[in-house]
Amino acid sequence: MRLTALLLIACLANLAPAEAKKAPVALKKLPATAQGAVQAKEVSLVRVNVTGQPFDYFRPWQKKAPFSKRALGAVLPHDRVLVTADLVENQNYVELERAESGEKTAANVVVVDYEANLALLEPIDKKFLNGLQPLELALDIVVGDRLSAWQLESTGTLVVTEGIVTTIGVTRYPADVADFLTYRLSIPMQYRDNSYTVPLVKNNKLAALLLRYEPRTQVLDAIPAPIIAHFLKDAAGEHYQGFPSLGISFFPTRDPQLRAYAGETGKTGGVYITSVEPGLPAAKAGLQAGDIITAVGDHEVDQNGNYVDSLYGKLGFGNLLTAKAYVGDSVALHLLRDGKPLTLNVKLEHRGEDDYVVPPYNIDEAPSYYVLGGLIFQELTRQYLKEWGANWQKDAPQDFVYLDKFQSELFPEGKQRVVILSQVLPANSTIGYDDFSYLVVKKVNGKEIKSLADLAEAVKTPVNGFHMIETVDDPKQLELDASQAAAEAGALQKNYGLPAMERLR
């Protein structure tokens, strides 16, 4: 489900009162290392060492400098090890290490879900995990429970820090694709840069994995056991499906004037649907912008978008469609349209990469590109935008950020990519074009360009010996001599170290 900025504001407002409650608890907090008579052996943790190399989207034909990361994995039944997905992204090699003995083995990534930030590893040596008691999941955590964060010192000693669950809500995960159930803890944890996967445990059962931690405020967000359970159940099937997505944006109906306008005068609940993504489950089921969702299945939805969960109390209704539902499930949405009740059954699907115009992440996947006489063409992706660093939303070319953020509004048909002329390598064929960069390509040789494959196809048919490239913004047109560009390819590859002139999906 895609949420608008407006909605985010609404979510924050929901969390705020609960956060306020947490403050007094944090003040009387316990020492950093608490009641820790837990032995590493019974801890069911292994070290995970990862080396990898991210792709370089500014030079899409090459990779960046290698990195290595160390973290902990939680041992699960069936010889599997659970880690967070950000640990293994762009990995080349994953190794498991027994904390007490230093024994090592290579491991495969069996399943990875970057949206939920979870990954499952499997040691090559099946006996490697023998003697470690697999962790069970603690699915009944509620606000007020105390959880222990498990970390290993470099010596292999276990460091246990206890914290308290202050809020349980539905929040946006770092991949910025979807909102999932999240535990928020107040915890005075030692945090290291390499603390990728930190298990949070209650009574020797796995309650959550660290998602993010703010050392200044000592607030920790964690991926909770219900999300992990969903991931594991899905991963046990033949094909991993991912979490379902409805494909709508909504807005609270707290404003009585908006409620009156929408014809929702009788009851007090419901959220206003502001947009419906074409091609996704909600649209397929016939939902429309302006509908009011009053209930999902048997659960009524209040004007802030919350339902009453049997365990947690009030919770964003998105949880009913993520943690509590699977791809392929059919969910009844009860609506009001023009004041009249209506029920639509939505068959849930996962929103895959191809359902985006600007894909939100492409990890472990080589970026595509096409070089034509020194002009570098790429598809616009958020991964590319993130090359501008942590502040990419401010620092990257603003029209690209705009295209990303408002993609469903700007491309209501979906099913296309944005092809950009990202940079120009100076060469004989591109003299005078050196200053051009970050241009959106509209047409090449008269043909509309909606993917890099379209472009590769279009350059096969130059017009009167020229390649004609049309861009949305100035200069609006560039031309290349087709035979000169072809003849110069070899020299370009040699001069700029291009292993190939193209890489298409």
Next chain:
Amino acid sequence: MHRFRLLIYAFALFLVAEAHGQPNGHIQSSLVRITSTEVEPDYRAPWNSGSIGRGVGAGFVIDGQRILTNAHVVSNSRYLTVEREGDPNKYPATVQFVAHDCDLALLQVANTNFWKNMKPLNFGGIPALESTVSAYGYPIGGERMSVTTGIVSRIDFNLYTHSAIDSHLAIQISAQINPGNSGGPVMQGSKVVGVAFQGYSGDIAQGVAYMIPTPVIRRFLKDIEDGHYDRYVDLGITYTKLQNPAQRHFLGLKDDDRGVLVGTVIDAGPCGKLLQNGDVLLSIDGHPIASDAFVEYEGERVQMPEVVERKFKGNTVKLDLLRNKQPMSVDVTLGTVWPYFMQGHSYDIRPRYVVYGGLLFQPMSLDLLDAYRISDLRVRHFFDFFVNEQIYRQHPEVIILTNILPDPINTYLMPYRSSIVDEINGQKIGTLQDLARALEQPAERFVIKMIGDGPPLVLDPKQVESARERIKTRYNVIIEQNLDEQPPAQPAVAAQTNS
């Protein structure tokens, strides 16, 4: 690619340069110290008069008992006084003409005593590179004249940061100039060769100061001869250099290094119906345009816009061009390109706004965005692409819900802040006038559709009416709307106080 107007966020401190070579006595009877009391409009509470401040700058006497200074010295002024060397009196002055697009202004002093023994300065031409100039003024607010010298470092087109959208010829000099010196003359020998006007703050660059050269000053003085300042004119196009041999061949150009390619033609500009994307401009008023957009003009190699710069509203310029490889020529009657103005600073006007139900609606402008520090991506996009994507066709003014004065009737409306009004009850809103008129219509409710996906903002006029006095009183909203760009009340022309 070169754009006629550049949008650059400026950093320049306003400085006045003062130069002086030898104290020749002549300067002291021409230089004046200007004290301005100004009122800065408050975009966040536009019904208020704004904050009052005071600044010091320089100016100098020119023929016709006039004082030339920078526009930014007298912008938003409510009261002006001038002083001269060796005279204890402060003389009230008024602004006769002001040109915010080239940062120049002319002042009048009614008191005849002021003009006794004052000598007008004469203008020279463009000084040679490396020649020495002297800048005169009142840096950092001092009471006595100051003089610094330097050399002419560079002569080029440059952004004039006072408006933040206009670029004209500017001369970079190495003389030290500092805030408070703006408007002072830069002399070479006995002639004025420029008016010092901007520089950099010390952490960006040092020893870099700029003066307005005499061609710009002369153009200003000529423009006002008819009693009215018409602003600079512009072609209202973007163009790119044509240095790629294949592209030149494709466009049917000869191998003669001539021509630039027209990109965007602003249809609200003078070329709107005459040029189109893909045209190749070959010459302007008979001056061949080189493929790097320079022309030979009065013996100098200058950028193409310089030819237009020297002209006035209503003048024509002849463009020879190639369209679909066919030669043709057009005569363009020059004028201003109004959509650009929104992207620059404005002065001497009261902010326009409408308050309705505690909701503050204001038209987008550079000053508005600065005041609210709006970082909303959609608003920034509408601002940045207002001209080039011709957003102004649909929205001559982009009306933003900038603020909400909290009241029970608008408790839940905060999420709508910073959104752009698209329609009210099905009517497109293109201007603030449209919005004010739409909200005056009798209606059961107002459904205000914002641009984008969000839900409409719904208001009940009866509730708004019942809350009206409450909101006015609580937030001291003296006047609920200002629809006209009327200048603020000017002080009465200073009485002839005799000293």
